[in-house]
Amino acid sequence: MTQLDPRQDAFDPQSRFAEARLHVPLLADQPDIGWRFVAPQQITNGNRRLSLRLRPDAESPQVTEALAGEALERLWEENDWVRVRTVHDGYLGWAAREALGVFGEPTLDLQVTALRAHAFAGPKVSQPILAELSYGARVARGAGEVVEEQRRRWVPVVLPSGLEAWVQEICFAPLPEREMTAFALRFLETPYVWGGRSAWGLDCSGLTQLVCGAYGKALPRDADQQQEGLGKVETPQAGDLAFFEGHVGLMLDERRMIHANATHMRVTIETLGEGEYGARLAASCTGFGRLA
Known part of the structure; x- marks a missing residue:
């Protein structure tokens, strides 16, 4: 075949x-x-x-x-x-x-930029939560004006199912124009979840895909696919990816790496070659890749 x-x-x-x-x-x-x-x-x-x-x-x-x-x-x-x-x-x-909800192809013009967020039944934090959102989730702008409540600004939205809800405006704020390693650091201590793609829980390639995608660098889903699609470099720098057998992390500099891992069951920072775990990682590294 x-x-x-x-x-x-x-x-x-x-x-x-x-x-x-x-x-x-x-x-x-x-x-x-x-x-x-x-x-x-x-x-x-x-x-x-x-x-x-x-x-x-x-x-x-x-x-x-x-x-x-x-x-x-x-x-x-x-x-x-x-x-x-x-x-x-x-x-x-x-x-x-x-x-699996079949909701056609609605116009979802708002993207959540907060790592984690909630959609509420009304413009107040004491209202019932209607949906659990995360970075990358999409909703539609609802009818009506932004409501101010105790110096908070609430945006009316329509969830993908068509349900009307409210989300704080700050959850849609543009990401700061900083290097993506700063964005990656916001995921520290996020729980490790096999196959996860959100700040509620993610895996190694889910983290790198989310972080790189946030800054316009689209990556495939799995670590081996990501490695195959990137140019190889010998000496890593901040923003490069480090690859291992079935694993990937994002370099913060020449030696420090942030990664979602099942060893600590969360997102952590390791220094390659330092300590028992860092030594094992350095010995098992299969190469570094640089985003175009």
């Missing part, structure tokens, strides 16, 4: 489903397999982070997450599960059908 990446190329020899763009390579290698080709349906994730799993099984590992309001492609169903793709990085996973 033509070399395809199951993380990004949607095909399943058992169910015979495949996405339409793979029609030529699949028929060239397996003309008699009886493929059923489907065209992706554009949808938008709902108000919550959506867990995408390796297999259509609740006990299968999470491979990534879709944030609130992110664009998705819906491919095919298997029992109570749906094969979907995150549009921003082309990554595939299985989502529980009951958790």
Whole structure:
């Protein structure tokens, strides 16, 4: 079979489903397999982070997450599960059908820039919380004016599901025009979550993808994909990525690295070559990559 990446190329020899763009390579290698080709349906994730799993099984590992309001492609169903793709990085996973809201393609013109935020039922912090948001989540500007309350400014919004809510204006403030390492440091102590992509919990490549993406440097989802796409450098500097077997971190200078890791189960800073853990990291480093 033509070399395809199951993380990004949607095909399943058992169910015979495949996405339409793979029609030529699949028929060239397996003309008699009886493929059923489907065209992706554009949808938008709902108000919550959506867990995408390796297999259509609740006990299968999470491979990534879709944030609130992110664009998705819906491919095919298997029992109570749906094969979907995150549009921003082309990554595939299985989502529980009951958790997958199909909300079309609304205009979501506001992006959350706070690491973590909440949408409230009214313009007051004592109001019920309607949604848990994070950096990168998208909502729409609602009708009406900004409401000032105790020197706080509340913006009316419409969540991806169509629900009306309120979010403090500061949660949409532009990121400071500083180097991205300063932004990365804001994630210190964030819990480690396999497949996580938000400040509520993330993994190593989720951290580097979020941080680099915030400053216009789009990266693929996994560490090996990120390494493959970057130019190699011998001596790292601030903003370079450090790669290991199945792991990645962001260099703060020539030796210090910030990374989400399962050793400490959180985002920490290590100095390569210093201490037991730092020595192990230095010995296992497979190279450094520089963003264009």
